[in-house]
Amino acid sequence: MDIKKQYFDLIKGKIEEAYENQSSVLRCIAQMFGSCMEKQGVVQLFGVRHGEEFVNELNYRAGGIAPFHALRLKDLVLNEMIDQKDIDDDSIYNDVSVADKFAKFYDLDDRDMYCLVSFYGNEPLLIELAKRAKEKGQKVVGVVNKKSYDACGGTLLEYCDAWLDMGAQEPDIALKLGDTKIGQISSTVSNVMAQMITAELYKYFIDQGKEAPVLLSANVKGADVHNNSLTDPYGRRVR
């Protein structure tokens, strides 16, 4: 069969699997996010390596819900608080002091909660963020690839109130051509789960009889005014 078709079929199967096995957790996470947002909290997102794709899927996204905020290493690089080379060689994920830099650079609030995304769930910086949130009594949601998490002895989930599994193999190999390993599925499936959370979060607001703060694509006429009206009340806490 055409290898392109094989990839599309594989992804559709994985989407079905994610829904069947995890829809109740997805709903529960959406309720946690909604309840945090109702109290003027923001969901702080942090993703390790490819985990950033999940972060991008919820943060300031067209058709997404407004009160999310991304903790980005790139922001610290742009503001000369860390070096690009430490991101390039991944050593930054071992540096727990980056948590202090995030706290200094962003306007973080005790009403916020955290959603932390990592294939392995074992990086010291990630664990530090989870630990600090728990110490403050803030809720923490984790997204990991459970097979990889188990294989490498991850600890993120010990701090999490709920968690999702990306549902990939360890390592994440989508297809094989003889002995050649090709492609990945974890980020695409994670993106689908992020959008399922968005759908359930929208429903949460509607079920509460409230208007959902839905962002428009910035590339649609008039969107800037609408989107700013949703994010301005939060000042620097979102965007």
Next chain:
Amino acid sequence: MIDAKRFKDEIETLLDQLYDSQCDNIEAAAKAIKECIEKQGVVHVFGSGHSVGLGIDIKNRVGALVPIHIMEMSDFVTKGGVPVEVFMDKKDIFERKQGVASRLYELYDIKPQDVFIVISNSGINGIVIDIADLAKKNGHKVIIITSMKHTLAEGPRHPSGKKLYEFGDIVIDNCGPHGDALLETEGVAKVCSVSSICNNCIAQAMAARVIELLKEDGFELPVLNGDKAHDEALIKKYEGRA
């Protein structure tokens, strides 16, 4: 009613439409990339905003091609001398600017055989159009990934009056709706974006086909396989380019 199940059902239908309508365009893109890699070329990937996800998804992992280079927006600041205040200005949005793209383009070691993939859902903003235009004027093959529904529904923002897709040798439509969000609500706004999901599927299917074509030609595969010595040697081979 909007819920996870409705999104699941609608995204699966959309992925079917995407494969059925774009299979030939993805195949053409895979062939162009295969030819580029066989000539020791590199694929430069540029997308602003959320479109950057496509490049991230097919790089730096076991099973991924090495000769892929992501042109990062942040390079404008870290390598291109643009002040961070200008780059982050929320009133004068940087990705909409015209005439600054060459500052990014000139930062990289670009060879004649290289191919460009330029991604933008709306295909109307200054920088993506200027990058595609520069690549084309320099004789490179340009692959565009965009939402045809979105780009045709919006007026142009670029002074040329053109949209991104008009600069493509190969155009792949990600089949996403205008405004990117898929699910109609009872209100004005729609919810749940699809471009990142569709773009990832396009990129992954395309990369898989590139590797298959290279293998058929007996070309030594520039693909990470998890073996440290193999992967380091491969990364070294493309150092400074990818």
